Amino acid sequence: MSKTLPKVVVTERLDAACAEWLAQRAEVVWVDHADAAAVAAALADAQGAVVRTYTQVNGAFLAAGPGLKVVGRAGVGLDNFDLPACQDAGVRVVYTPDANTQAVVEYVTGLMLDHVRPRTPLPAGADAQHFHAMRSTEVGRQLDGLSFGTLGFGRIGKRMGAVAHAIGMRVLACDVLPHGPLRAAVDYPVELVDHATLYRDSDVLSVHTDGRPTNRGLVDAAALAHMRPEVLLINAARGPLLDHGALVQWARDQPGVRALLDVHDPEPPAKDSVLHGLPNVTLLPHLASRTGTALQNMSWVVRDVAAVLEGREPLHPALPGPE
Numbered sequence: 001m002s003k004t005l006p007k008v009v010v011t012e013r014l015d016a017a018c019a020e021w022l023a024q025r026a027e028v029v030w031v032d033h034a035d036a037a038a039v040a041a042a043l044a045d046a047q048g049a050v051v052r053t054y055t056q057v058n059g060a061f062l063a064a065g066p067g068l069k070v071v072g073r074a075g076v077g078l079d080n081f082d083l084p085a086c087q088d089a090g091v092r093v094v095y096t097p098d099a100n101t102q103a104v105v106e107y108v109t110g111l112m113l114d115h116v117r118p119r120t121p122l123p124a125g126a127d128a129q130h131f132h133a134m135r136s137t138e139v140g141r142q143l144d145g146l147s148f149g150t151l152g153f154g155r156i157g158k159r160m161g162a163v164a165h166a167i168g169m170r171v172l173a174c175d176v177l178p179h180g181p182l183r184a185a186v187d188y189p190v191e192l193v194d195h196a197t198l199y200r201d202s203d204v205l206s207v208h209t210d211g212r213p214t215n216r217g218l219v220d221a222a223a224l225a226h227m228r229p230e231v232l233l234i235n236a237a238r239g240p241l242l243d244h245g246a247l248v249q250w251a252r253d254q255p256g257v258r259a260l261l262d263v264h265d266p267e268p269p270a271k272d273s274v275l276h277g278l279p280n281v282t283l284l285p286h287l288a289s290r291t292g293t294a295l296q297n298m299s300w301v302v303r304d305v306a307a308v309l310e311g312r313e314p315l316h317p318a319l320p321g322p323e
Helices: 016-023 036-043 059-064 083-089 101-116 128-137 155-167 179-184 195-201 221-226 244-253 292-299 301-309
Strands: 007-010 027-030 048-051 070-073 092-094 147-151 170-174 204-207 232-235 258-261 281-283
Touching: 007 016, 007 036, 016 027, 016 292, 016 301, 036 059, 048 301, 059 083, 070 301, 083 092, 092 301, 101 155, 101 204, 101 232, 101 258, 101 292, 147 155, 147 195, 155 170, 155 204, 170 195, 195 221, 221 244, 292 301
Parallel strands: 007 027, 007 048, 048 070, 070 092, 147 170, 147 204, 204 232, 232 258, 258 281
Antiparallel strands: none
């Protein structure tokens, strides 16, 4: 008699190879995260679930799945999870904490380079005068003369610091964790500073902190007021970390600053968002982790989902397991 496979509900995209791997070990049911009724119906007799960014794993989600043993987040942040509710319900949460580090680091590095070294293609048919005119006007800056600040010094912040140092930039970091272990975790010089110093001394300021509720609006009007008049501000972490009302006023008042926002609050941003009309603010469609490698790395959360369903301890639990 064949063994009954556990049922796993998947509400958002997974890499095809990872989905096929899971389908060999579970009955996989696909539903659209935006269809709340369909999600609830599918969860009614499910033992597991896999979500990404837009599925809210909260009390209602957990109540709809009384038999849930594990929910996997195919990604890094857990902002869409009510972790205390999961723990109270006895539901394991697993995720992929280092899945997109390299992708985000390469993306942010590219944004810095695009900013300081514009590269306009030579138009077809351009004559010698046009060629030499472009060479005389497109004169950029070098990153090795600038300071790089990271707000948050976790996996991505540390790796960004390594890249910035290798380029020749002065590296500053601000984090709530004790400075000794943070400094010992890297093999390059880093100045661990307070918020005001980070904002004041960074030519490039990149946000790499988590999205816990206490960090909402962390970069507010007071923080922006400390920043340099030609700072490049990059947020590829979480949209709510920035106070967008304050950001609009700051960008209007400081025409020399530049903000590159890959994440938003809400997401996607409203079509009529004031941010669209600001010449020194660029909105990007949440691309930092969008490489084939990173997407597959995140989708391999299915391995830990299967581990829990098979009674094994997962590699990357977000919560401690039962004693």
